[in-house]
Amino acid sequence: MTGVADILEWARQQVNARVPKADLDQRDPDYIRDRLPGVWMLASLYFRADVRGLDRIPAHGPVLLVGNHSGGNVPPDTFVFTLAFCSYFGVERPFYQLAHNLVAIYPALGWLRKFGTVAASPDNARLALESGAAVLVYPGGDYEVCRPSWQRHVVDLGGRNGFVRLAREVAVPIVPVASVGGQETALFLGRGEWLARVLMLDKVLRLKSVPISLALPWGLNITDWLGHIPLPAKIVIEVQEPIEVTDDDQAVYDEVVASLQAGVDRLAAERRFPVIG
Amino acid sequence: MRVERRITLNADRDTVWKVLGDPTCYPSLLPHLQRWETINQGPPRVGSRYTVLWKIGSIPVGGIVEVVELDKARDLAWINITGVTQRGRFRLRDAGPGRTVVTFRLAYHSDGGLLGLIADRVAAHQVGRSLSESLKNLQRLVEP
Numbered sequence: 413m414t415g416v417a418d419i420l421e422w423a424r425q426q427v428n429a430r431v432p433k434a435d436l437d438q439r440d441p442d443y444i445r446d447r448l449p450g451v452w453m454l455a456s457l458y459f460r461a462d463v464r465g466l467d468r469i470p471a472h473g474p475v476l477l478v479g480n481h482s483g484g485n486v487p488p489d490t491f492v493f494t495l496a497f498c499s500y501f502g503v504e505r506p507f508y509q510l511a512h513n514l515v516a517i518y519p520a521l522g523w524l525r526k527f528g529t530v531a532a533s534p535d536n537a538r539l540a541l542e543s544g545a546a547v548l549v550y551p552g553g554d555y556e557v558c559r560p561s562w563q564r565h566v567v568d569l570g571g572r573n574g575f576v577r578l579a580r581e582v583a584v585p586i587v588p589v590a591s592v593g594g595q596e597t598a599l600f601l602g603r604g605e606w607l608a609r610v611l612m613l614d615k616v617l618r619l620k621s622v623p624i625s626l627a628l629p630w631g632l633n634i635t636d637w638l639g640h641i642p643l644p645a646k647i648v649i650e651v652q653e654p655i656e657v658t659d660d661d662q663a664v665y666d667e668v669v670a671s672l673q674a675g676v677d678r679l680a681a682e683r684r685f686p687v688i689g
Numbered sequence: 690m691r692v693e694r695r696i697t698l699n700a701d702r703d704t705v706w707k708v709l710g711d712p713t714c715y716p717s718l719l720p721h722l723q724r725w726e727t728i729n730q731g732p733p734r735v736g737s738r739y740t741v742l743w744k745i746g747s748i749p750v751g752g753i754v755e756v757v758e759l760d761k762a763r764d765l766a767w768i769n770i771t772g773v774t775q776r777g778r779f780r781l782r783d784a785g786p787g788r789t790v791v792t793f794r795l796a797y798h799s800d801g802g803l804l805g806l807i808a809d810r811v812a813a814h815q816v817g818r819s820l821s822e823s824l825k826n827l828q829r830l831v832e833p
Binding site: 442445446447448449450452453455456457459460461462463466467492495496499500502504 | 742
């Protein structure tokens with residue numbers, strides 16, 4: 413067993429060594445400007461996206477945007493919101509998105525860094541916030557994004573409340589960002605947490621789940637590591653009122669989850685059909 | 690991409706200008722407006738800046754605009770200095786006694802090469818509709 417533990421530790425170190433420390437200078441406003449028209453068409457024509465309440469985000473200064481996450485490894489809510497934020501405040505306003513380590517080191521996704529995507533870690537988030545930027549984080553991450561489709565309107569951050577401590581220490585407000593539709597881009601059957609444990613991916617890659625879904629073009633899709641073609645589900649995002657951070661982390665966490673759930677419930681009530689919206 | 694809409698109003702140019710020359714009227718004039726903020730206080734003049742965002746497609750599009758031409762009761766032109774490259778104009782001309790032709794013109798250009806060109810073309814229909822609605826709102830505001 414010692415040998416297995418050593419191998420796992422070595423593999424974990426190898427992955428961690430490849431996770432780049434956030435280089436905020438990699439964000440390139442001109443690159444984003446060039447990409448916005450394509451993303452706008454995808455959001456407007458394919459996902460028929462609707463983004464509301466951007467005026468609730470403080471117009472200046474650092475802010476921690478906390479969202480519920482959906483859509484497996486191809487989460488449309490992230491890029492729709494990034495598009496909306498960059499359009500509303502201009503590409504000139506620094507804006508960073510925290511992503512799972514594997515997203516940050518995946519060679520084919522290197523261009524995401526130009527959009528401001530950095531590996532999700534407290535150090536990277538703190539660096540971005542202290543530079544005065546807006547930071548988007550999905551605390552539920554790989555856990556929430558793989559929930560079954562029949563729980564699509566359930567906000568489940570998995571108790572991950574590190575973002576509250578971060579906001580308190582950096583003294584920035586939290587703005588919840590609720591979204592619906594992402595979990596209808598495929599039929600997600602389960603998180604496959606047992607499979608992650610069996611394959612020891614939870615220890616090596618920090619992956620708590622190995623999602624199982626029915627998705628294009630694969631049919632039965634296990635892991636979703638190669639992504640999938642999302643169904644054209646209508647994506648609706650609503651920014652909620654800012655939440656001031658107090659010393660009681662659990663109370664703030666509960667308030668953020670309640671705000672997100674209320675927003676999701678409101679948006680879900682407007683939907684008549686899955687996918688179509 | 691250039692989109693233009695025109696309307697003939699039963700009001701003289703000075704009456705129309707009272708609306709078009711007053712920045713506080715624009716939130717009730719422009720449809721689908723998501724953000725309207727005056728950056729420079731005081732009456733509009735060449736160099737005045739405003740933050741203007743319209744909802745086009747799924748998201749608000751626009752940015753900071755700067756007035757570049759202001760000829761009272763004749764022309765008002767602006768350019769975008771952030772956001773999508775854009776040039777707009779209200780053009781007022783006499784159309785007989787007590788009547789005015791108002792032309793609302795918007796020329797815009799997205800970055801991004803071919804995708805930008807396609808996006809401009811895709812957006813043109815909605816932009817045109819927004820210009821038409823703006824002129825109808827103007828008609829409601831100035832005609833007795």
